[in-house]
Amino acid sequence: MDFTSQLGFTATERFLRYVQIDTQSDPGSTTCPSTEKQKDLGWLLVQELLAIGIADAHLDEFGYVYATIPANTEKENVPVICFCSHMDTAPDCSGKDVKPIVHRKYNGDDIVLPDDPTQVLRMAEHPDLKNQIGNDIITASGNTLLGADNKAGVAEIMDAAYQLMNHPEIQHGVVKILFTPDEEIGRGVDKADITKIGAFACYTIDGESAGNLENETFSADGARLTINGVSTHPGFAKGKMESAIKIAAQIVAGLPYELSPEGTEDMQGFVHPVDIAGHIEQATIDFIIRDFEDDKLKAHADVIRGVADKVLKRFPNSTYTLKVREQYRNMKNVLAQHPQIVDYGMEAIRRAGVEAKLCSIRGGTDGSRLSFMGLPTPNIFAGEHAFHGKQEWVSVQDMHKAVQTILHICAIWEENA
Template sequence: MSMPFIFTVADRFLRYVTIDTQSDPNSPTCPSTEKQKNLGRLLVQELKEIGIADAELDDHGYVYATIPSNTDKDVPVLCFCSHMDTSPDCSGENVKPIVHSNYQGEDLVLPDDNSQVLRQKDHPDLKNQIGNDIITASGTTLLGADNKAGLAEIMDAAYQLVNHPEIKHGKIRILFTPDEEIGRGVDKVDITKLGAEVGYTMDGESAGHFENETFSADGARLTINGISAHPGFAKGNMQSAIKIAGKIIATLPFELSPEGTEGIEGFVHPVGVSGHAEQAVIDFIIRDFEDDKLKEHADVIRQIADNVISDFAGATYRLDIKEQYRNMKKVLDQYPNITDYGLEAIQRSGLTPLLKSIRGGTDGSRLSFMGLPCPNIFAGEHAFHGKQEWVSVQDMQKAVEVIINLVQVWEEYS
């Protein structure tokens, strides 16, 4: 059912993307960058203007707020969650959003760098956007639709619910997190204070998509100890850790790489290399939908390291594995109604629901294992982490409708 809302989602989104909230994986603080709080403060101010009195930003950069229940029914407390930070992979400074109104299938050339062109062959979902209004950045930065589209959608839904008391719903908690892009989005979340029973992140891609499965993820660090010697007298003595590292990376199988896999296939991916002749370090991420396969993928690194290092007398290595997050489907399968209600809410908004797996993780992955089962709903964001990132206004409006439908579904079935 579509309601005659006067949406505020696009205006909010255009405001939020101009605030630089890039997170920093090399910073030990929480949030990793203080500038994320600039957006947090604005969100709190806007929540209070909507009439949500308890909105607050805590010291760690988390925003919490409550929309009180307006029904006599005993409805589980729902949480809607999005993250405020943007990816470290591409600049988020001085984002200049551009609205391409009434898109008719043409190539979209971004004005600040004419080599950045959005074409339908590269962005297949543009085919579904004829007549819609597409928002991009100007060509030199990312847009920040990941995940400021989600923020704007939750904010607009909150605005609509407060202004339409005839829409019945239970208690709703809003959670905006920092540092999701660097894997630390729920490190300091106060689950007890949040007090929700069911969560939904708004951080997915195409309209209609609903995701109840993520990768399971480990990090791996391979430390190679070579033998250093003066390069002028190195013959027969030096065993360069850098060259050993290079050989190991070159031997990784293509069919176990991100660029060689898709669908439900996992991968091993070197994400950082540092070192000198005596010691070199390769950092990997290991991903798969099945936990057991993570160990198999780590064994591939181990076998390659064994083989390569056997040619370098006296050199050694150590492989350390660290758990990052696990596939949330394990938790969500225990509560099928959480997924069923989500799919129904999408259907009620006039879209065809599509249940998908994420080749990645969300805050919901870890929240699910912290006692808050939390699948992921589309936010309309596309081509994230790059200069061709885009979102359509109409998809964001549909996501607002889905949130509003979802709170009603939970109230009706309680």
């Protein structure tokens, strides 16, 4: 079925509303959600879902939005599927007072953001812009991120829900909706109720270029290196002081470039120091460790140990410990057991008139953890680009293609039941 001519899309209007609500998450917070303001968007989404006739839409105490679109098919064996996006924006860049701008009919010229003219979107730096000639590009004004990651996905799921409720000719089974907080700080599904969702498969709508379907993520560990140095009065420190700060600095400097984010690409993993804190007597370095192959994570942690051992030889009275903790694992390990989930997603993209591309993510999504919680979840494009920065952008037409893809996924599961 060709949905293009039948639908009056609402994704753009929804998106422009949503990005003006500050939902930045906070990695330093211990609450769920990490910031109460994420619920502001959650409440709005619930009200909009209720308004289009989805009776069970609700926001729980942890900031999760749940909703159910009832089946409209006579088939009784259609698997329940879910669509998921996250409501928070990244701590990396301000999400307060976002002023979205729609640049109509992009012609290939540089896009200068008016509130900070040093922020310029150039095709050479944003290669996917070459596919957007004639399309409408949405950016922020230059002082904030836009929030397309992942409010584009939220708007697309909301638009798809609107279309399903208003176009009964699109046959589908039960469809679940899940909007999560705190994905950007790695806690997006900490309190997700898998039993309440009750789905066989899920699709996060949180990817980049139109046509992309991602069935593989990094496997991820976190690690903390604690260095115990020797403190003494600096006026009498000769031959005695062993500064944990300086030891930490030497360890970071000793990490191999070819195992760093800036020195790797494609299917290569990395070790990345993300935080250093401490004083003379004790310092800590927090790392993220990433690879597509689980077995390589231990080898990467051993690289940290090897560098630390080498540096500590120069500091005989100092010691260190390295504690590694699992964060998430490559969702491909789960999705490989249910190939139709990815196959139907790829077919839906093609039916939306876009070239389908199977990709890997140099990162993770809510789907990484959902997959290992019993809900296999690949990632579908949302059209978002230049995540977490002031040059973030999304195409209106790509958002419409994402909405069509969601609708085709629903129809394909019904057809194949």
